[in-house]
Amino acid sequence: MTHRYQDEMPAQTGLNRRQFLRAASLTAVAATAAGAGAAAFSKTPAAPPAISVVPSAAATAVPLLESAGENAAQLLAQLAAAQAENRRLQATLTATQQQMQQMQGQADAADSAAEPLLLELQAANAQVGLLAGLVALYEQLDDVTLAEVWDAGVTAVSEAVDDLLEETPALGVGVAAGRQALLALENQLPALQDGRLWLSDHLDRLQALYARVQALLAAAVETAGSVLEMLNHWFADVLDWLPFGLVQKAAAIMQAIADVLAEMPQTMSGLDLNVRQPLDTWLAADDPADAPLRRELIGPLRDGVLTPADAVIGKADTLQKAYREQLATPLQSAVANRQQLRAQIDAYRQQHGV
Incomplete structure (x- = not known):
């Protein structure tokens, strides 16, 4: 009996280690995606519309198996949770990118709308300068006492x-x-x-x-x-x-x-x-x-x-x-x-x- 348990234990320990490495790699991928989304968001200019900030999800820590006999179902649950978190972070990243594109479009539209106003302002300033010169000429004409x-x-x-x-x-x-x-x-x-x-x-x-x-x-x-x-x-x-x-x-x-x-x-x-x-x-x-x-x-x-x-x-x-x-x-x-x-x-x- 003791010999049999000792024969089965290395096999279970090898399986648990493979599952652990797989779960750790998936968790690292999820954390990398969350960090990339946060970095891309931090590079966009600030805009008036408020963007809901999703807190960065911390990588799900995989507890060390204290014993070789931990259930494989627990590892699978942890993997599913990590995958769900990854999908949530991906959706948040997509929504953030769409908001950024919308904000960029609004900024471009504002620039396009402001450009004619700027041209009108420049024309008005030029007209004011011309009128000021004309007024100066009229003042010179008025100085000529006829x-x-x-x-x-x-x-x-x-x-x-x-x-x-x-x-x-x-x-x-x-x-x-x-x-x-x-x-x-x-x-x-x-x-x-x-x-x-x-x-x-x-x-x-x-x-x-x-x-x-x-x-x-x-x-x-x-x-x-x-x-x-x-x-x-x-x-x-x-x-x-x-x-x-x-x-x-x-x-x-x-x-x-x-x-x-x-x-x-x-x-x-x-x-x-x-x-x-x-x-x-x-x-x-x-x-x-x-x-x-x-x-x-x-x-x-x-x-x-x-x-x-x-x-x-x-x-x-x-x-x-x-x-x-x-x-x-x-x-x-x-x-x-x-x-x-x-x-x-x-x-x-x-x-x-x-």
């Missing part, structure tokens, strides 16, 4: 316009008088035309008569010479044939005739050069309506001077009215409003410290 310049300019222009319009009544009177004078001259043109023609005709007749006298004298006297010389010779011959009582009277008459004939050449030449030719310059024309005086003087003065002068007078009055109503008065009002706004801006800055 009110005094405007007031001085409006005053100067107003005075110049007033001075101009003070002369327009006299100008209007002068234009009207000039128009009347041109009209009177134009009405006298037919009489001037007739006088020119009469003068020209009679001057031609005088020249013809003078030439005839010269020819008759040349035929009557034997000595050739000027008309006055030939006339004096002829008068001398005539006086020789007159009675003594008529000689003195005839000599006086003949001297008077000789004086008239002596003035004839100079008179006819003067009338031709000083009267007829100037009249021809201004009045000679086939059509009286096309006379040079009318074409070169009366028409240009009336159409090019008097009519535009009347228009200028009317426009000057319109200018004064438009200047007063559309420029001077609105500009003065705008300057006053601008000064009032500047005062309000200064008060606003002092109140708000900007």
Whole structure:
């Protein structure tokens, strides 16, 4: 009996040792899986959602068999418990990894949602910078004081316009008088035309008569010479044939005739050069309506001077009215409003410290 027990005991002891090693290895695998899960969780960044922390399961300690006769069923139960713990730890690891992926997705979504807001913020900051530069330019523009310049300019222009319009009544009177004078001259043109023609005709007749006298004298006297010389010779011959009582009277008459004939050449030449030719310059024309005086003087003065002068007078009055109503008065009002706004801006800055 004792020998048999001793023979069976080594066999049982070998079986128990194999089961023990198997259970210990499974327990080590379970502990390694639990430690890997805890290490992977510790490497993930912290996130707002709370993660339930599963306490690390301690490796199931396999009690040392104090005796070789421990039941194998106990080892199998311990192995099953270790396997269950391993499955629990594996499930916990999977759930933890899913939570980590969910948290990473939420973080990516938050980053994606924040990126447009960041771009908008950057654009808003850039716009604020541009507006600040624009405000600085407006402040520089506001520092340029134009009110005094405007007031001085409006005053100067107003005075110049007033001075101009003070002369327009006299100008209007002068234009009207000039128009009347041109009209009177134009009405006298037919009489001037007739006088020119009469003068020209009679001057031609005088020249013809003078030439005839010269020819008759040349035929009557034997000595050739000027008309006055030939006339004096002829008068001398005539006086020789007159009675003594008529000689003195005839000599006086003949001297008077000789004086008239002596003035004839100079008179006819003067009338031709000083009267007829100037009249021809201004009045000679086939059509009286096309006379040079009318074409070169009366028409240009009336159409090019008097009519535009009347228009200028009317426009000057319109200018004064438009200047007063559309420029001077609105500009003065705008300057006053601008000064009032500047005062309000200064008060606003002092109140708000900007």
